[in-house]
Amino acid sequence: MKGVHSLFVVLAAIVLAPLDVRAQSADLVLCDRIAADPSDPDKPADVKGVTEIASADIPTAIRFCKQAQASRRALFQLGRAYAANRQMVEAIAAWRKAADKGSTSAMVELGVLHATGTGVPKDESQARKLFERAAQAGNPRGVSNLAALGGGAAAPADPARARELLAKAAQTNAEAQYQLGLMLADGTGGAKDEEGARALFEKAAAQNHPGALARMGEFSEHGRGGPKDTAAAKSYYQRAADLGDEDAKKALKRLDCPIVLKDKRGNLVSNLCF
Structure with missing residues (x-):
């Protein structure tokens, strides 16, 4: 009977543990879906993230990120949700816990x-x-x-030092690729290199980085650092716009409505679209 009892305990542990893990994972999945930061290195690759948590999603984000707070990523995202809700005391507390865990x-x-x-x-x-x-x-x-x-x-x-540090991070991180691309494009911290900047933006754009997609649209539109390609520019702008990039949305409108009508004083009256 003793052996049977021990076997029952082991089987119960095997059955119950996965249920708990699955419940926690579900909370984290929902937390990621509505509160992940696109630039967070801890963010899963298949999660897009949001630049700002939608006001309608804040209560849900707080609920599920709080339930998943064993994860440092969830704690960081819980802080984002609290900050979006203007609960800075709670946000700071969550970020401190996340930082202590290595976020x-x-x-x-x-x-x-x-x-x-x-x-x-x-x-x-x-x-x-x-x-x-x-x-x-x-x-x-x-x-x-x-x-x-x-x-x-x-x-x-020290922008030169920033370039050096970003170059290391850019080997694997989309945000670092984007940031380094900006420095190369502007000649900040070293020589200006539009070809190098375009290559970095292209790498980050392949990972659906909104800013990099918008930059690739700009570089393709004007032929910076590579060939001029209006069709490719529109495609990049559209992908960035779909991710919420406001500059990309304006660029798309500009491409679709290229003729600007102005009054005698030079003020914009309207755009002609095709």
């Missing part, structure tokens, strides 16, 4: 708050530490924010 995106958010004095005492030293931790782990926003903040209290930003 570099949470480190960046906390760094921004310390740099600006939003919801916490203004402390550039603490902001720098948080950005450095995120940058060293390869978070592109950590890199760019660290460069913007500068190496010391009175030191200027």
Whole structure:
């Protein structure tokens, strides 16, 4: 009987454990679907993410991200949902827990708050530490924010160092590819390289990065860093617009309505569309 009882306990554990895991995974899936940040390195590749959590989705995001908060990604996203709901005390608490678990995106958010004095005492030293931790782990926003903040209290930003750090992260990260592409396109922190920028934007665009898709539209439209291709430009703009990029939406309208009518004072009257 003792052996039978032990077998029952083992079987019960095998049966019950997957149910718990599946329940937690379902919460995380829903949390990801409505609250994931497109630039979060922890975001699953098959999740698009949202630049801003829709107001109608905020209560649902808080509910499911809270239930999945064993995951550092869910904690970071819970902080996003609280911040979208203007509950900054709760957002900061969630981001601190996420940062403690290793979320570099949470480190960046906390760094921004310390740099600006939003919801916490203004402390550039603490902001720098948080950005450095995120940058060293390869978070592109950590890199760019660290460069913007500068190496010391009175030191200027170091865009050349930002390029160096971004180049490492750009080997695998779409956001880093996009950020480095912007620096190459503008000649920030080194030589201007439109061909290199276009190659980076193309890599990030292949991963459905909205900003990179919009940039590829611009580069294709004007022939920057490669051939001019209006059809390709429209395709890139459309993909970016479908992901909510406002600049891409304006670019599409401009391509569809290229003739601008103005009054005698030069003010826009209307566009002629085809």
